[in-house]
Structures are given as C-alpha cells and as structure tokens.
Amino acid sequence: MHPTLTSWLMLAGAIAAEVTxxxxxxxxxxFSRPLPSxxxxxxxIVSFWLLGRVVQRLELGLVYAVWCGVGMAVVAMVGVFAYGESLTWLKCAGIVFITAGVVMLSFAKSSA
Known part of the structure; x- marks a missing residue:
C-alpha cells in the first residue's frame, strides 16, 4: 500500500476513534457508567496513538485541521441523529465553514 494512502487511512482511523x-x-x-467510560x-488512546503516527508522515497543520474539522462535523451530526440535538442554520453554517477551512488548508499544502 502507498505510504500516503496508509497515512490518510490511519488519520481516518484516528478520527473514527475520536468521534466514538x-x-x-x-x-x-x-464516568459513572463503566462500559461507556x-x-x-x-x-x-487509539486516536492519539494514530494521530502521533500520522504527523510523522504528513504536515502537522493539515493533519490537525482534518482531524479537528472532520471530527467536529461528524460529532455535531451524531448529536443531531443519535441524541436528538437541534440542527440550526447556524450549526450548518459552522460545519460548512469548518469544511471550507480544511479544504483550503489542503489546497495550500499542495500549492506550496
């Protein structure tokens, strides 16, 4: 497997672990319920371990932006769909801006 693809898959795993x-x-x-705790x-632990490995291979700023941005957007959606939290236009706009920021950082990396 290509090293860059492996790094992105590890980042996806870090995001999935953090969202979980x-x-x-x-x-x-x-922390009063043992299993969810x-x-x-x-x-x-898994998320930070994977994140620590990924930053050795990809740019720190890009990795952190993707990890935070995707994580925040997915957690916001989990809140809406799993916990019945509200989905306002402001929350949607925030997710769009987070996504735009991650995309901009990605393009900035490739054009430098």
Missing part, C-alpha cells in the same frame, strides 16, 4: 470516544462521553454519564478512554 467523544460521542460516548454522553453515555458515560460523568472505557470506550471513551480507549477511543482517545
């Missing part, structure tokens, strides 16, 4: 951990925080109920802790 963050989404499980609500279920952990202040373990999912939170293990999710963050």
């Amino acid at each position: 951990a963050t989404s499980s925080l609500k279920l952990a109920a202040g 373990m999912v939170v802790v293990l999710g963050y």
Whole structure:
C-alpha cells in the first residue's frame, strides 16, 4: 500500500476513534457508567496513538485541521441523529465553514 494512502487511512482511523470516544462521553454519564467510560478512554488512546503516527508522515497543520474539522462535523451530526440535538442554520453554517477551512488548508499544502 502507498505510504500516503496508509497515512490518510490511519488519520481516518484516528478520527473514527475520536468521534466514538467523544460521542460516548454522553453515555458515560460523568464516568459513572463503566462500559461507556472505557470506550471513551480507549477511543482517545487509539486516536492519539494514530494521530502521533500520522504527523510523522504528513504536515502537522493539515493533519490537525482534518482531524479537528472532520471530527467536529461528524460529532455535531451524531448529536443531531443519535441524541436528538437541534440542527440550526447556524450549526450548518459552522460545519460548512469548518469544511471550507480544511479544504483550503489542503489546497495550500499542495500549492506550496
């Protein structure tokens, strides 16, 4: 497998682990429920481990922007669909701006 593809797949795994951990925080109920609490802790451990490996291969700014941006957008959608949170036009605009920022950083990297 191509090293860059492997790095992007590892970043996707880091994002998935972070989204799982963050989404499980609500279920952990202040860390009073053992199983969801373990999912939170293990999710963050896996996410940061993968993230630490990815930043050795890809630009730090780009990696962090993608990790944060995609993570925030997906967690916002988990909140809406899994927890019944509101989806306002302002929340949608924020997700669009986050996505635009990640895309801009990606293009800035490739044009430099």
